Amino acid sequence: MSDSAPSTMRPTRTEAFEQRLKQRYASERRFKMLGFSAIAFSVLVLALLLGNMLYSGVAGFQRDELRVSIDFTQAGLAGNADTLSQSDAVQELERQGLPQVIEFAATEQLGAAGAAEVSNQAWREVAQDIIADPGLLQSQEDFWLPTSGDLAQGVDGEGSPEMQALAQRLVAEGKLETNFDIGFLTRSDATDPQMVGIWGALKGSILTMLVTLALAFPIGVLAALYLEEYAPKNRWTDILEVSINNLAAVPSIIFGLLGLAVFLTIFPNMRSAPLIGGMTLALMTMPVIVISGRNAIKAVPPSIRDGALAVGASPVQVVFHHVLPLALPGILTGTIIGMARALGETAPLLMIGMRAFVASPPDGFTSPATVLPVQIFLWSDEIDTGFIERTSAAIIVLLLFLLLMNGLAIYLRNKFEKSW
Amino acid sequence: MSPAFLILLALGLGLVGWLAGRARAWTFLRANRETPIAARPNYHAWYVALWIAVPLLLFAALWMALSPTLIMQSVLASPAAQALPEFGFQRDTILSEARAVATGGAQDVFNPAARDLVEPFRSAISFYNTIGIALALSMALVAGIWAYTRLKPDFRARTRVEKVVMAVLLLASLVAILTTFGILASLIFETIRFFGMVSPIDFLFGTSWNPDPMSNPEAPQGDRYGAIPLFWGTLFIGAIIAMIVAIPLGLMSAIYLTQYATPKWRRWLKPALEILAGVPTVVYGYFAALTVAPMIRDAAISIGISNASSESALAAGLVMGVMIIPFVSSMADDSIAAVPQAMRDGSLAMGATQSETIKRVLIPAALPGIVAGIMLAISRAIGETMIVVMAASTAANLTANPLEAMTTVTVQIVALLTGEGSFDHPATLSAFALGFVLFMVTLGLNFIALSVVKRFREAYE
Numbered sequence: 001m002s003d004s005a006p007s008t009m010r011p012t013r014t015e016a017f018e019q020r021l022k023q024r025y026a027s028e029r030r031f032k033m034l035g036f037s038a039i040a041f042s043v044l045v046l047a048l049l050l051g052n053m054l055y056s057g058v059a060g061f062q063r064d065e066l067r068v069s070i071d072f073t074q075a076g077l078a079g080n081a082d083t084l085s086q087s088d089a090v091q092e093l094e095r096q097g098l099p100q101v102i103e104f105a106a107t108e109q110l111g112a113a114g115a116a117e118v119s120n121q122a123w124r125e126v127a128q129d130i131i132a133d134p135g136l137l138q139s140q141e142d143f144w145l146p147t148s149g150d151l152a153q154g155v156d157g158e159g160s161p162e163m164q165a166l167a168q169r170l171v172a173e174g175k176l177e178t179n180f181d182i183g184f185l186t187r188s189d190a191t192d193p194q195m196v197g198i199w200g201a202l203k204g205s206i207l208t209m210l211v212t213l214a215l216a217f218p219i220g221v222l223a224a225l226y227l228e229e230y231a232p233k234n235r236w237t238d239i240l241e242v243s244i245n246n247l248a249a250v251p252s253i254i255f256g257l258l259g260l261a262v263f264l265t266i267f268p269n270m271r272s273a274p275l276i277g278g279m280t281l282a283l284m285t286m287p288v289i290v291i292s293g294r295n296a297i298k299a300v301p302p303s304i305r306d307g308a309l310a311v312g313a314s315p316v317q318v319v320f321h322h323v324l325p326l327a328l329p330g331i332l333t334g335t336i337i338g339m340a341r342a343l344g345e346t347a348p349l350l351m352i353g354m355r356a357f358v359a360s361p362p363d364g365f366t367s368p369a370t371v372l373p374v375q376i377f378l379w380s381d382e383i384d385t386g387f388i389e390r391t392s393a394a395i396i397v398l399l400l401f402l403l404l405m406n407g408l409a410i411y412l413r414n415k416f417e418k419s420w
Numbered sequence: 421m422s423p424a425f426l427i428l429l430a431l432g433l434g435l436v437g438w439l440a441g442r443a444r445a446w447t448f449l450r451a452n453r454e455t456p457i458a459a460r461p462n463y464h465a466w467y468v469a470l471w472i473a474v475p476l477l478l479f480a481a482l483w484m485a486l487s488p489t490l491i492m493q494s495v496l497a498s499p500a501a502q503a504l505p506e507f508g509f510q511r512d513t514i515l516s517e518a519r520a521v522a523t524g525g526a527q528d529v530f531n532p533a534a535r536d537l538v539e540p541f542r543s544a545i546s547f548y549n550t551i552g553i554a555l556a557l558s559m560a561l562v563a564g565i566w567a568y569t570r571l572k573p574d575f576r577a578r579t580r581v582e583k584v585v586m587a588v589l590l591l592a593s594l595v596a597i598l599t600t601f602g603i604l605a606s607l608i609f610e611t612i613r614f615f616g617m618v619s620p621i622d623f624l625f626g627t628s629w630n631p632d633p634m635s636n637p638e639a640p641q642g643d644r645y646g647a648i649p650l651f652w653g654t655l656f657i658g659a660i661i662a663m664i665v666a667i668p669l670g671l672m673s674a675i676y677l678t679q680y681a682t683p684k685w686r687r688w689l690k691p692a693l694e695i696l697a698g699v700p701t702v703v704y705g706y707f708a709a710l711t712v713a714p715m716i717r718d719a720a721i722s723i724g725i726s727n728a729s730s731e732s733a734l735a736a737g738l739v740m741g742v743m744i745i746p747f748v749s750s751m752a753d754d755s756i757a758a759v760p761q762a763m764r765d766g767s768l769a770m771g772a773t774q775s776e777t778i779k780r781v782l783i784p785a786a787l788p789g790i791v792a793g794i795m796l797a798i799s800r801a802i803g804e805t806m807i808v809v810m811a812a813s814t815a816a817n818l819t820a821n822p823l824e825a826m827t828t829v830t831v832q833i834v835a836l837l838t839g840e841g842s843f844d845h846p847a848t849l850s851a852f853a854l855g856f857v858l859f860m861v862t863l864g865l866n867f868i869a870l871s872v873v874k875r876f877r878e879a880y881e
Contacts, residue, residue, distance in 0.1 A: 024773050031775035035676030038669045043692050045742050049699070049707050222592035230589065240593055243600040249796065249866040250859065251803025253830050254603060257855045260837065261606030283599045290596070316582040344700025347805035350834055373702040373806075380706050380810060388710070395703050402698060 053392045053399070060393025063181040063194050064152045065144035066118055066170065068106045070126070072137045075101040077130075084134050090127045098130075099123040102145070110175060113166055117151040121195050125183070144179060146194035149386045151176075158385075184393060188361050189375065193386030196379070198394050200361040204274055204354075204369030205343060205401075207362060211278020212285055212342050217335055219282075220289025221324075224331070227290070228297040229319050248287040255284045256351025264352060271353040275365040280352055281342040288341065292334020296327040329416030336409040340402050346373040372398045426480035426556065433560045434473035440568060441468030448573040455573070463577040470584055471567035472560045479559055483552050491544045498540035504533070607859060610852030617846040618645045623853060629816035629832070631850055633841035640846040647854065649816035653826040657737045657808060658801035661822060665741025666797060670748025671790065675778055677749070678756055697746035705810030708739035713811055720823050731813040734822040740807050744797045751796065755789020756782055792869040799865035803858060805830040829854045 013021075077096050083089070102123050106115035122145040129143070130136050147155075154163030155171070155178065170176035187197020223244070231237040259280035263270075270276050300323050308318040349355075354374050362369035370378070372394065379391040445461035492515070495501055504511050518534040522541035571577070615623070617640040626646015635641065673693065677686055713735035720728035759782050767777040783790070813825035814835050836851040843849070 024776070028773040028775045031778070032676070032680050035672045035680055038672030039676050039681075039689055039693070041669060042673060042696060042742065042745050043689065046692060046696050046699075048711075049703070052707065052711055053703070219592045219595050222589050223596060226589035226593045230586065231593070240597060244596040245870065246863060246866060247596055247599055249799065249862065250603070251800075251805070251830070251862055253803065253805045253833055254607075254855055254859050257833070257837075257852060258599070258603045258606055261610060261852070262602050283595075286599075287596060314578065314582060316585050320585075340698065344698075344702070346700070346702045347809075347830070347834065351837055353838075355838060373700055376702050376706065377806065377810070380702075380709065391706060395706065398700060399703070402700070406698060 050399075053395050055392075056389050057392035057396040060389035060391070060396075061181055061184055062178050063184075064147045064155045064176060064178050066106070066110060066114065066147055067142055067175045067177070068102065068109060068118070068145050069140060069142045070102060070105045071140040072101075073140065075137075077101065077137055079130070079134055079137055084131045089131050090124065093127045093130060094123070098127055102126060102143075106145075110170065113162075114170055114175070117148045117163075117166070119146040119148055119192055119194050121190065121192060122146055144177070146192075147176070149193055149384055152194060152386055184390075185397075189357060189359050189370065189378075193382070193384050193390050196387075196390055198372070198375070198397055200358055201370050201372045201375035201394070202397070203361040204277075204358070205371040205373075207274035207365055207369060208277045208281065208349075208371055209339060209343060211275055211365060212281040213335075213339060215279060215282035216285040216289055216338070216342075220286045220335070220338075221293055221331055223286070224290045224293030224297060225319055225324065228294045229323065230315070244287050244290050247283075248291055252284055252345055253347040253351065255280055256348030258283065259348060259352040270366055272356045272358070272368045272370070273366045274362060274369045274371075276352055277349050277354050277369075277371065278365075280348050281345060284345070284348065285338040285342045288338035289331070289335050292337070293327070293331045296330025296334065297323060299330060300326045326418075329412055333409045333413045336405050336412070340405040340409075343405070344373055344398065344402060346377055349374050350377070372401075426483070427477070429556065430473045430476040430480065430560075433476065433564070434469040437472040437564045437567070438465040438469035440564075441465040441571060444568065444571050445577075448571075452573065457573045458575060459577040463581050464571050464575070466581045467577040468564060468567045468571070470581065472564045474584070475563050476556055476560050479556055483556075487548050487552060491541070491548055494544040494547070495537060495540045498537075498544075500536040500540055504537075603859065607852055607856040610849050611856045614846055614849035614853045618642045618850070623647055623850070627818055629827075631836065631847040633836070633839055633845055633847040635847075637842075637845040645846065645850055647829075647857070649818040650827060650829050650832055650854065651857075652818055653733065653812070653816070654802050654828040654830075656820070656822070656826060657733050657812060657828055658740065658804065659798045661734060661737025662741040662744055662801045663794070663798060665738055666744035666748050666801075667794060669741075670745045670797075671752050673745065674749040674752035674756060678753055679774065679778060679782075693746040693749060696742070697750075699743075701743065701804060701806040702810070704739050704743050705806040705808075708735050708807055708811035712739055716823070725823060728823045729813070729825045731811065731825045732823045733812060733826040736808045736811040737822065739811065740801055740804055743804070743807065744801055747800060748793055748797050751793025752786070752790050755786040755793065758789065759785045788872050788875070792872040795865045795869040795872075799862040799869070802828075803830065803862050805834060809834050829858050833858075 075097075077093065077098060079089075079093070079096075083092065086092070099120075102118070103115060106118050110118070125145065126143055150159055150163050151167055153159030154165075154167035155176065157164060167176060184197050185202075186199050187195065188200030190196045227237070227240065227244075231240070259276060263276045263279055267273075267276060304322050304326065305318050308322045309315075313321065349371060354370055355378060356368055356370065357378075358368050358370045376391055376394050376398065379387045379394065442461045442465035445457065445459075445464035448457045449461065495515075495518075496504075504514060514531050514534045514537065517531055518537035518541050521534070521538045522545060617637075619642055622642035623645050624647065626643060627648045628643060628646045629649050630644045632641070632644060677689060677693075681689060709731075713730055713732060716732055716735050716738075717728045717730050720732075763781055763785060764777055767781045768774070772780070808828045808831050812827055812831055814827050814831060815825050816832075817824055817826050819826070833851045833854050836847055836854075839848075841848040
């Protein structure tokens with residue numbers, strides 16, 4: 001029976017059908033591969049970017065240093081804990097001839113060619129050490145002093161042949177080492193890549209972010225509460241909503257133009273101050289907080305509001321005693337994401353003049369400062385090749401901060417995620 | 421009198437009022453346990469605190485704005501000020517130097533003429549500080565006592581406090597409108613000043629961009645302000661090259677993530693894409709300028725293009741495209757997810773393969789959302805600053821060769837405003853005109869995109 005069946009039934013799968021099916025499956029596989037390669041490409045670029053920064057950034061946390069042993073007992077520098085705690089202690093040490101003392105010791109131990117390659121700002125580090133511990137003046141100490149950029153190139157096997165030879169000689173004698181540079185995290189901007197640090201920019205970023213948070217968070221949350229809970233449905237509210245949604249999509253540089261035209265006209269003496277930077281970034285961050293805040297508030301079920309109203313709470317009490325505490329984790333998540341965006345923002349701060357060379361960390365909200373991304377931008381413009389590694393190192397610090405913030409946001413989201 | 425001092429004063433006195441108001445309300449409660457008071461003690465406390473702190477803060481703001489003028493007037497009236505030069509820069513410098521010394525901002529004067537003015541400044545400042553503090557204190561006292569005496573067992577403090585809360589909420593939401601207004605006002609004001617010097621026709625249709633901040637501002641050269649090359653550069657980098665990268669990659673990523681990837685893979689790949697969106701643009705710019713641009717130049721030279729520049733539109737566009745990928749992908753993700761499951765199931769039930777379903781059913785149905793996402797992506801790309809500032813050049817170039825240097829609107833805004841030019845020069849003002857064009861174009865794109873999304877969302881409800 002089974003033998004005769006095919007002759008009475010038409011075959012469901014003709015040759016042509018099989019062929020077509022094969023082609024369709026092949027195209028299915030191709031499509032899937034295409035999708036996979038698209039995402040693989042994105043991840044690859046990300047890996048390339050991060051790998052690139054890590055690779056050159058690791059060298060940015062190191063610097064080449066020359067060992068110089070200084071015998072302060074012979075140097076004739078005067079100073080004690082009292083005089084060295086004055087604000088002009090560094091100048092005082094310079095006046096007493098600290099740079100010359102160091103130069104003399106370096107020439108004796110490294111030779112004239114080697115001493116010439118000790119960074120000419122190196123005495124400042126020694127001065128800081130002396131100020132931190134005046135007891136040094138009664139002893140002989142070994143100091144690791146930064147080299148010049150030329151010698152640093154020589155260590156890497158670049159630059160002029162003389163420098164390479166000198167570097168090889170000093171390394172062989174154990175007087176030149178590449179050390180981890182903890183000072184990179186505690187110093188500020190300088191003209192010499194061997195002497196720069198990130199602390200000034202980091203402090204500027206922190207101060208700016210504090211201003212941004214102090215302004216954007218309360219305004220954003222209150223505006224979100226108003227729009228979501230109380231605003232009547234009318235034309236006026238529509239205008240409010242449209243303007244908030246549009247602000248969230250306005251290019252950041254436009255906010256810089258606003259800061260330049262408005263804030264710097266009101267406070268002309270505060271160019272490149274964290275206060276102005278923070279105010280500008282707050283206007284940019286506020287819409288982001290409003291939008292995420294509204295979503296968080298919307299997610300609070302109406303039954304909670306009804307319950308509170310039913311036991312006699314006023315509308316203001318309903319919101320501030322019940323809705324806001326429940327929505328707060330969601331609002332915080334959105335806020336952190338908005339702040340992370342503000343932390344990485346550069347263009348508006350360039351507009352309001354935060355691109356100045358600031359060699360000391362800002363000591364307040366109104367003193368001149370720079371921020372991490374702007375510092376990265378400024379270093380990337382430097383001609384000295386030593387800055388390339390330093391820029392990557394600064395990028396690593398910035399990315400670590402962003403990772404930390406985003407990690408916190410994800411942690412908050414997971415911890416407080418609720419389904420009602 | 422520093423602003424911080426006045427704010428702390430307001431908060432401190434407010435706290436005192438808060439405690440006093442609460443204590444008073446508790447005495448009502450204790451005095452008559454049977455009839456409850458009309459509001460909780462905390463509301464009485466807030467009522468008094470608000471009456472003290474709010475007027476004080478308003479006064480502080482007013483005083484901050486007013487007192488410098490008053491101080492300046494009294495200094496100028498002093499005999500030492502009669503020796504000042506009549507007008508201008510020198511006079512301002514001497515005055516600000518003397519003020520800096522008087523307020524402790526500087527150790528000593530640079531200009532000997534300022535020395536005589538330090539004393540008048542000191543006395544004027546201390547005089548007006550005393551007046552300011554006396555006014556502030558008496559105002560706080562009067563307002564506080566008035567509010568305190570109004571507290572009664574049947575006084576409805578809560579409704580009063582809540583009225584203030586509502587006003588604060590409304591004020592907070594007004595900040596958005598004020599910001600929009602501020603942006604428009606500052607851009608339009610400066611743009612009009614620019615168009616007073618250079619005709620809008622020259623600006624919008626000229627093909628040569630070469631502003632000279634050092635030229636004589638009295639004789640603006642309109643033929644130097646033709647912005648067409650900038651508009652073209654912006655479009656070419658942001659809307660063409662970047663989109664050639666971002667649209668296919670973003671779309672295919674979204675399709676793979678939503679339709680093919682197993683949950684385990686998705687858990688890894690989606691955050692990776694999100695990291696791509698979270699990297700600051702200055703980092704992308706650095707990557708583009710330092711890694712991608714030399715790579716492209718070397719590749720171009722190796723295939724025989726000898727004049728390849730190290731600042732190419734291609735490098736900036738490629739990296740910008742990568743930056744936009746997660747943006748396109750998440751928009752596409754959302755709109756594909758919004759297509760009803762029944763449409764997908766129907767297609768699969770007919771025997772279509774998964775890719776045929778995606779290509780013929782899902783994408784056409786999700787198209788409005790995808791298009792809106794692409795428009796938002798373009799608006800973001802043309803407003804992007806740091807990548808192009810670092811990887812493109814400042815040379816305006818009207819060409820279709822992606823290997824050549826090109827400049828964009830945002831690059832020029834940065835270049836013109838970070839120079840040393842004065843605010844009365846057309847070269848500086850032209851940055852605001854460029855900003856205005858950028859603002860209007862991105863606003864238009866966003867507006868269209870949002871309304872497309874809105875209409876599209878309703879289609880399946």
